[in-house]
Amino acid sequence: MSKVFAMAVVAMALSGCTRTEATPTAGSGSASAAPTSSSSTSVSVKGSDTMVILGQRWAETYMSQNPGVTIQVTGGGSGTGIAALINGTTDICQSSRPMKDKEKADVQAKRNAPAVETKVALDALAIYVNQKNPLKEITIPQLSKIYKAEIKNWKDVGGPNHAIILYGRENNSGTYSYFKEHVLENADFAPATQTLAGTSAVVDAVKGDEFGIGYGGIAYSEGVHTLSVKKDDASPAVVPSLATAQDASYPLSRFLFFYTAGPATGNAKKFIDWTLTPAGQAIIEKVGYYPLPK
Amino acid sequence: MNRAVPLADTRDSEVASLIARPRWGERIAEVAIKAVAFVSIASVVLILVFVGKEALPVLTSAAVHKEVTFGSMFAPRDVGGESLYTWQPTSDFPKYNIVPLLVGTLKVTFVSLVIAVPLSVAAALYVSDYASARVREIVKPAIEMSAGIPSVVIGFFALVVLGTWVQHAFGTEHRLNAIVAGIGLAITICPVVFSVSEDALRAVPASYRSAAVALGSTRSQVLLRVVIPAASSGIAAAIVLGFGRAIGETMIVLLASGNAALFDWNLGHSARTITATIAQELGEVVNGSPHYHVLFALGALLFLFTFVVNLVGARIVEGMRKKLGSA
Numbered sequence: 001m002s003k004v005f006a007m008a009v010v011a012m013a014l015s016g017c018t019r020t021e022a023t024p025t026a027g028s029g030s031a032s033a034a035p036t037s038s039s040s041t042s043v044s045v046k047g048s049d050t051m052v053i054l055g056q057r058w059a060e061t062y063m064s065q066n067p068g069v070t071i072q073v074t075g076g077g078s079g080t081g082i083a084a085l086i087n088g089t090t091d092i093c094q095s096s097r098p099m100k101d102k103e104k105a106d107v108q109a110k111r112n113a114p115a116v117e118t119k120v121a122l123d124a125l126a127i128y129v130n131q132k133n134p135l136k137e138i139t140i141p142q143l144s145k146i147y148k149a150e151i152k153n154w155k156d157v158g159g160p161n162h163a164i165i166l167y168g169r170e171n172n173s174g175t176y177s178y179f180k181e182h183v184l185e186n187a188d189f190a191p192a193t194q195t196l197a198g199t200s201a202v203v204d205a206v207k208g209d210e211f212g213i214g215y216g217g218i219a220y221s222e223g224v225h226t227l228s229v230k231k232d233d234a235s236p237a238v239v240p241s242l243a244t245a246q247d248a249s250y251p252l253s254r255f256l257f258f259y260t261a262g263p264a265t266g267n268a269k270k271f272i273d274w275t276l277t278p279a280g281q282a283i284i285e286k287v288g289y290y291p292l293p294k
Numbered sequence: 295m296n297r298a299v300p301l302a303d304t305r306d307s308e309v310a311s312l313i314a315r316p317r318w319g320e321r322i323a324e325v326a327i328k329a330v331a332f333v334s335i336a337s338v339v340l341i342l343v344f345v346g347k348e349a350l351p352v353l354t355s356a357a358v359h360k361e362v363t364f365g366s367m368f369a370p371r372d373v374g375g376e377s378l379y380t381w382q383p384t385s386d387f388p389k390y391n392i393v394p395l396l397v398g399t400l401k402v403t404f405v406s407l408v409i410a411v412p413l414s415v416a417a418a419l420y421v422s423d424y425a426s427a428r429v430r431e432i433v434k435p436a437i438e439m440s441a442g443i444p445s446v447v448i449g450f451f452a453l454v455v456l457g458t459w460v461q462h463a464f465g466t467e468h469r470l471n472a473i474v475a476g477i478g479l480a481i482t483i484c485p486v487v488f489s490v491s492e493d494a495l496r497a498v499p500a501s502y503r504s505a506a507v508a509l510g511s512t513r514s515q516v517l518l519r520v521v522i523p524a525a526s527s528g529i530a531a532a533i534v535l536g537f538g539r540a541i542g543e544t545m546i547v548l549l550a551s552g553n554a555a556l557f558d559w560n561l562g563h564s565a566r567t568i569t570a571t572i573a574q575e576l577g578e579v580v581n582g583s584p585h586y587h588v589l590f591a592l593g594a595l596l597f598l599f600t601f602v603v604n605l606v607g608a609r610i611v612e613g614m615r616k617k618l619g620s621a
Contacts, residue, residue, distance in 0.1 A: 080577040165468060170553070170574035171384040188385045191394070194470060194552035194564045195574065201453060201549065208458045209469040 042070040043268045047081020047094035048174050049198050050217040051256050054121065054287045055094055058275050061283060069267050075198075078174025085259055086110050091268045093259040096123065096174030096217070097181075113262030120275050122290040124240035125178060125252035128206045128214045128224040135159040137228040137237040140251055143183050146213065149190030154211060166193040167202050167214035175199065178254055179215055218245075219288025242285070246293040256289065345597060348590035361584040362390040367591070381555035381566070383575065383585045390588050392595075394555040398472070398565035402547055403540045405476025405561060406483055410540075411533055414484045418491035418532075423517060434492065441485035449549030452478035457550065466562030470552035473561050478546040487536040494528020494614060495521060527614040534607035538600045544569040568592050 045055050052075035059071035076084075078095040085093035086106045099107075099115055107115040127143065129135060135158060145151040146164055155161040168189060169176040176195075180186060196202050199216030206212040207223045218226070218240050228237035231251045244250035264272050274280050281291040351358045352367075367390055370377035380389040417437060421430050456477055457469045466473065498521050506516040522529070544567075552564030553574065572589050579586045 076577055083577070163467065166554075172575065172577040186386055188382050191380060191382070191556055192554050192564070194468065194554045195566075196470075196553065197548055197574065204454055205457070205470060205552075208454070209461075212469065 041068055041267060042072065043092065043271055044090045045071060045073045045092045045094060046076060046084045046090035048078040048096040048256070049075040050078075050096040050123065050173075050175055051094040051121075053219070054256070054284060054289060057283050057287050058271075058280060061279075062271055062274055066270075069271075071267075071271060077170070077172035078177070079172035082259070085115070085261055088261070091260065092264070092272065095257045095259055096254065097177045098255075098257065099259060107259075107261050111261035116260050116263050118258040118260075118272055118276075119255045119292060120258050120272075121256040121281075121284045122245045122292060123254055123256050124218040124245045124250050124290065125175065125215055125254060126218045126221050126240050127227040127229060127252075128203060128212075128216065128221060129227060130206055130210045130212055131223070131225045132210050133159060133225060135227060137230060139230040139232055139235075140183060141232060143229075144185065144187070147179075147184055147189055147193065148187055149192060160211070162211045165209055165212045166190060167205050167209075167212055168193045168195050169199070169202065169216070170195045170197055175216055182252065217289065242290045245290045342597065345590055345594050348587060349594040351587045352584075352591040355587070358584045358587050361388055362588055366390065367392045367588070379557040381571070383588065388585065390584070392568075392588075392592065394557040395566055395568050395571055395592070397557055397559065398551070398555065399541060399567040399569075401472040401559065401561060401565045402475045402479060402551055402567055403537060405473055406479035406540045407533065407537060409477060409480035410483045410487055410536060413480070414488035414536075415491050415529055415532070417484075418488050418495055418529075419517065419522075421488075422492050422495035423513075423521065437488050438485050441482070441489075443481070445482055445543060445545040446549070448478050448481050449546040452546060452550035464562060467560075468552055468554075468562065468564045470550055470564055471562050472551060472565040475547045475551035475565065475567075476561075478550050479540045479543055482543060482546065483536040483539045486539050487532045490532035490535055490611070491525070491529045494525040494532065494611075497528065497615070498524045525614070527610050527617070531607045531610035531614070534603055534610065538603035538607065541603070542569060542596065542600050544573050548573050568596050572596075 055073040059073050063069060063071055078097055081093040081095055082099060082103050084090040088111055104115045127138060138157060142157050147166060152163055154164055196205060199220045202214040202216050203220050203224055206214040226240060228239045229251050230237045238244050238250045240250050245253040258272055284291045353364055370379050379391045379393040381391055381394050382389040421434055425433060452474050457474050460466060460474050461469045502520050502524055503516055506520045547567045548570040553566045553570055554564035555566040556563055572592055576589050579589060
């Protein structure tokens with residue numbers, strides 16, 4: 001009899017395991033963490049893949065200085081983070097693009113509080129090419145034509161005579177949205193654009209592909225060559241850097257944001273305020289992004 | 295009343311008391327196990343109902359039909375005399391043609407089967423008919439354990455290493471393409487195909503082999519003329535199950551296929567599969583939008599595929615068991 005009992009217990013335990021394993025798959029990235037009120041000692045931060053390393057560094061340092069507070073940072077993409085903020089499954093949403101009006105209205109409707117935006121850092125969206133590619137600079141109109149497949153060969157922009165291989169991000173990415181809006185002027189990406197999950201995947205792909213081109217946060221540009229960008233033919237070529245991002249002379253510089261539903265309170269507020277202090281801003285440069293202009 | 299009756303009565307009542315004695319522990323355990331079994335069935339059914347319910351508006355909802363209909367998911371758009379099959383759901387004019395996704399899925403699955411099937415069937419033959427017991431005890435669990443390699447690890451390996459090798463070896467235009475993803479997938483489906491084929495080969499009764507040897511067959515004749523034909527339906531089932539596993543795999547194709555929704559059959563070009571599309575896009579999609587329902591329709595389609603494929607596979611295995619059992 002006790003044997004049967006033991007079996008039942010094992011069976012239940014097993015089925016329990018399978019079910020917990022199955023849950024994240026079913027959620028497919030969206031809304032897995034339970035909503036935590038910001039008055040608790042645990043703060044959840046979710047969103048932009050571009051910002052996930054930055055968020056984690058901030059969280060580590062903040063937690064080491066404030067024992068007892070837990071800050072949980074996850075990625076998924078800006079869109080995923082915004083969806084989580086709307087659904088109330090995250091306290092803070094990290095986004096590498098400003099929220100759309102529609103999304104702000106959704107936050108107001110579902111959370112009964114306005115979406116509150118905090119600019120926390122600056123990023124320069126870098127254009128990556130392979131290190132063997134001799135190209136030094138590129139204009140925004142050229143980039144737009146390349147990603148719309150109107151320019152298909154490197155020789156048309158001053159590179160080697162070979163087809164251009166396009167890499168980009170999947171459409172839940174803030175980087176994708178930013179690039180689509182600011183470079184393609186909301187036109188469609190060429191169908192041949194390979195969409196990869198995460199900027200590091202784009203960098204890995206370009207690193208291995210002599211004729212590849214990709215885009216993403218400046219902090220990820222390890223092992224690839226970063227092009228100088230001209231706003232148009234007449235403008236000077238600008239190297240992405242701290243100075244050019246802060247004075248906005250680099251055409252693809254952008255703010256990185258924190259969003260909360262209503263003004264942040266409790267530990268979430270303390271954490272956000274701390275990221276804006278000199279100590280918090282100092283961490284940004286270590287990760288590879290740029291602090292806000294003073 | 296004679297004496298025999300009460301005697302019989304006592305015996306009967308003894309038996310009856312044995313049956314009827316309330317053994318609560320066992321009852322509870324039985325109910326608990328039954329409940330667990332039903333929970334797992336119920337959860338599958340509920341998932342099916344949920345996916346179906348969310349996919350249904352593609353067929354029925356007028357709001358969804360403003361952007362996409364079941365027909366427009368398959369029919370090409372006519373752009374300046376050119377037929378285009380485009381999957382671009384986040385455009386200002388969303389385009390939901392799923393043909394490139396079907397083609398991408400088939401390309402990647404095809405490559406994985408071409409690689410995995412010969413390898414794993416050959417390995418199964420070796421283990422069932424050539425290997426010594428000692429070798430078999432090492433090789434079999436080793437292959438079966440490779441099913442436990444997390445697919446994200448294989449996918450990352452394919453993304454970083456395999457892509458470059460394949461490009462050097464075949465001179466493919468895209469570094470990440472159907473071949474790279476197919477090789478990655480092959481690693482995950484090999485254990486499935488191997489395991490089921492090996493079971494099928496071992497299920498061939500020893501009397502078949504002995505009879506063939508007694509008639510003077512060489513070892514290869516025994517294998518090719520007797521054992522493989524006898525196990526052929528089992529091997530077919532292994533391939534079908536491997537196909538089902540490959541078509542549903544997500545992480546490897548997401549990382550290694552490049553995910554460009556191209557409508558062409560060139561294996562050296564990037565491919566976007568149904569699974570990778572759902573994984574990439576469901577995260578952001580607005581709940582209840584046409585895009586949302588189309589993604590669920592894709593999920594339902596995939597569910598249907600794998601369900602039919604697994605059903606066919608299971609039927610073949612069952613048929614083989616009966617055939618060999620009665621022989």
